[in-house]
Amino acid sequence: xxxxxxxxxxxxxxxxxxxxxxxxxxxxxxxxxxxxxxxxxxxxxxxxxxxxxxxxxxxxxxxxxxxxxxxxxxxxxxxxxxxxxxxxxxxxxxxxxxxxxxxxxxxxxxxxxxxxxxxxxxxxxxxxxxxxxxxxxxxxxxxxxxxxxxxxxxxxxxxxxxxxxxxxxxxxxxxx
Numbered sequence: 507x508x509x510x511x512x513x514x515x516x517x518x519x520x521x522x523x524x525x526x527x528x529x530x531x532x533x534x535x536x537x538x539x540x541x542x543x544x545x546x547x548x549x550x551x552x553x554x555x556x557x558x559x560x561x562x563x564x565x566x567x568x569x570x571x572x573x574x575x576x577x578x579x580x581x582x583x584x585x586x587x588x589x590x591x592x593x594x595x596x597x598x599x600x601x602x603x604x605x606x607x608x609x610x611x612x613x614x615x616x617x618x619x620x621x622x623x624x625x626x627x628x629x630x631x632x633x634x635x636x637x638x639x640x641x642x643x644x645x646x647x648x649x650x651x652x653x654x655x656x657x658x659x660x661x662x663x664x665x666x667x668x669x670x671x672x673x674x675x676x677x678x679x680x681x682x
């Protein structure tokens with residue numbers, strides 16, 4: 507029951523964050539909506555006993571990628587006065603009420619005994635652990651993993667080669 511309540515809460519947060527990301531007039535608000543979606547997905551991974559994937563979701567996507575997005579947003583210049591919309595008078599009160607309700611719902615759901623998904627289906631609790639991911643990655647999917655590494659390495663080398671290619675150097679060689 508508790509998993510269902512947490513799932514419903516964070517599914518709603520993900521949907522609201524996704525809609526806010528698309529509909530927000532300010533790019534910084536869009537980034538905050540995307541951050542809410544990423545944290546909600548991480549909670550869904552925890553519900554599925556994929557704790558490693560949830561940690562990677564938070565560290566890489568919600569941490570590093572969102573830092574990059576906010577840096578790019580800052581570079582495009584949203585710090586101008588017209589980028590910030592008018593303040594809604596009750597905006598802070600609405601935010602506090604929604605946050606209090608959100609945390610109260612999670613606290614009430616946390617009072618119930620937590621039942622993980624893998625134990626409920628009679629499977630051993632291996633999903634999402636480092637060992638389970640490593641066994642699959644370096645056992646079953648080794649050829650696909652190495653092929654992906656080679657493809658990305660070739661793409662990076664091609665990008666570097668194209669970046670150093672100059673049109674005027676070919677014209678100089680043709681005239682000589």
